[in-house]
Amino acid sequence: MHIAQQIAAQAVSQVAAGRNLSVTLEAAFRQHAKITPQQRAAAQDLSYSTLRFYGELQALLAQLLNKPLPDVRVHHLLLVAIYQLRHDQAAAHTVVDQAVTAAVAFKKPWAKSLVNGVLRNFLRQRDTLLRNVAANEVAVYSYPQWWINKLRQQYSQHWQAILLSGNQHPPMTLRVNCRHSHTEQYLQQMTQAGLDGRILDKQALMLAKPLPVDKLPGFQRGQVSVQDYGAQLAARLLDVHDNLRVLDACCAPGGKTGHVLELADVEMLAVDSDEQRLQRTHSNLERLQLSARLQVGDAAQPQAWWDGVPFDRILADVPCTASGIVRRHVDIKWLRREADVASFVAQQAAILHSLWQLLAKGGKLLYVTCSIFHEENQGQIETFLARQADAVQLPLPMQQLDSGLINQQQGQLLPCAEHDGFYYALLQKN
Numbered sequence: 301m302h303i304a305q306q307i308a309a310q311a312v313s314q315v316a317a318g319r320n321l322s323v324t325l326e327a328a329f330r331q332h333a334k335i336t337p338q339q340r341a342a343a344q345d346l347s348y349s350t351l352r353f354y355g356e357l358q359a360l361l362a363q364l365l366n367k368p369l370p371d372v373r374v375h376h377l378l379l380v381a382i383y384q385l386r387h388d389q390a391a392a393h394t395v396v397d398q399a400v401t402a403a404v405a406f407k408k409p410w411a412k413s414l415v416n417g418v419l420r421n422f423l424r425q426r427d428t429l430l431r432n433v434a435a436n437e438v439a440v441y442s443y444p445q446w447w448i449n450k451l452r453q454q455y456s457q458h459w460q461a462i463l464l465s466g467n468q469h470p471p472m473t474l475r476v477n478c479r480h481s482h483t484e485q486y487l488q489q490m491t492q493a494g495l496d497g498r499i500l501d502k503q504a505l506m507l508a509k510p511l512p513v514d515k516l517p518g519f520q521r522g523q524v525s526v527q528d529y530g531a532q533l534a535a536r537l538l539d540v541h542d543n544l545r546v547l548d549a550c551c552a553p554g555g556k557t558g559h560v561l562e563l564a565d566v567e568m569l570a571v572d573s574d575e576q577r578l579q580r581t582h583s584n585l586e587r588l589q590l591s592a593r594l595q596v597g598d599a600a601q602p603q604a605w606w607d608g609v610p611f612d613r614i615l616a617d618v619p620c621t622a623s624g625i626v627r628r629h630v631d632i633k634w635l636r637r638e639a640d641v642a643s644f645v646a647q648q649a650a651i652l653h654s655l656w657q658l659l660a661k662g663g664k665l666l667y668v669t670c671s672i673f674h675e676e677n678q679g680q681i682e683t684f685l686a687r688q689a690d691a692v693q694l695p696l697p698m699q700q701l702d703s704g705l706i707n708q709q710q711g712q713l714l715p716c717a718e719h720d721g722f723y724y725a726l727l728q729k730n
Contacts, residue, residue, distance in 0.1 A: 304339050305346060305399055306405050307329075310324075311328055312347060315634060321347060321351065346383070353467070354633070355443060356433065357379045363429050363432060364421055370408075374411045381395055396416065441460075462672065465716055467627065469627065470720065471506050472510040473532075474524045475559060476523070477562050477588060478502075479562055481523055486523065489517040490505075490516075493517050495516075513526060525559075529718050530722040531720070531722065533724060539664055540564040545660075546611060546612065547613070548568065549571050549599040550619065551571060552580055554583075554585060557581055557585065561591075571594075599616070611659055614666070618647070619648070619651075623721070624713075625721065653684075656688060662730075664727065667726075667727060672723070681727070691727050692727065692728050
């Protein structure tokens with residue numbers, strides 16, 4: 301297990317330096333080519349979990365150190381081990397022994413004894429240390445203070461629940477391909493395969509616990525896809541039917557693209573600025589036995605790829621802070637800066653303005669983010685409507701949705717046990 305601790309410490313150090321966790325982990329795994337699948341899974345779990353509680357762990361460790369450590373890897377190894385001692389089920393002496401062994405790999409003469417001393421001090425002083433950080437919001441909620449302040453100001457009744465929800469493990473939800481099956485039938489297949497789950501609606505199933513996709517019946521044949529329940533609303537809210545001309549303007553990795561094509565026979569153009577991510581869209585559609593025209597292009601500069609024929613429907617799943625999906629991407633909390641919000645807002649506004657020119661009269665555009673910040677969501681739409689005389693925001697067809705799925709603030713879906721946080725605005729061109 302000390303290999304897992306070592307890799308996790310390196311990954312957390314890289315995130316603290318501003319790098320993406322998944323990219324960092326894959327690079328670390330390539331460096332440790334001989335690790336077992338169990339070690340790989342343990343390293344991934346420790347990395348995600350340490351970052352999930354990073355604010356708390358930093359506050360606890362700060363009380364145990366007299367000065368900054370000269371090697372950040374040792375600092376982050378201590379965070380990983382304190383996470384285990386604080387939240388994991390492993391025996392305390394085992395965690396300490398493994399961390400001491402992991403420290404040897406950093407080739408610092410002082411590291412072994414320091415790690416041993418700090419972790420044993422944590423065990424002795426644990427209750428006092430926890431009481432000392434009880435008034436520290438960054439430690440209590442494990443988010444940056446600016447993030448906490450923003451949610452408290454924008455969601456005075458829900459901010460604590462939102463923060464706590466973001467620190468939970470995300471559910472694994474499936475979208476049953478209605479061209480192949482239906483939820484009741486697929487649930488029977490799962491039961492026969494020894495898998496447990498429950499139906500959320502006519503296309504959504506939530507698994508009792510996550511598992512690799514190759515264990516899902518019919519996955520490779522396109523019977524089912526992995527997609528958050530909240531994300532599954534996009535294709536339904538877009539109001540598609542046969543023979544429409546549809547644009548998915550920021551399509552990768554293609555989950556929503558595939559869902560639209562499952563619901564109706566449309567002429568689909570799927571565009572994304574990232575060629576490698578667009579290849580994932582191609583792979584997903586191929587697995588689902590569906591087809592679309594794929595195009596590398598910038599949604600904010602359609603003149604480079606648009607053929608001049610208006611679209612009846614446009615899905616604009618725009619780049620955003622991803623503040624609604626932090627439980628799946630725990631590094632986002634620590635990579636984002638408050639100034640990033642304004643940067644995303646400007647990018648979204650440019651995309652929305654450009655795509656509006658491509659929409660046919662009477663057509664509908666669904667604006668989507670996986671954010672919970674008002675500036676990116678209803679605030680963005682209100683600014684757009686004030687400038688665009690031919691645009692109107694339509695009420696969302698609530699009868700299509702389960703009761704309580706969308707809160708009273710129009711279009712804003714807050715993260716909860718069943719889904720992540722999303723925002724939807726359906727606009728029509730008059």
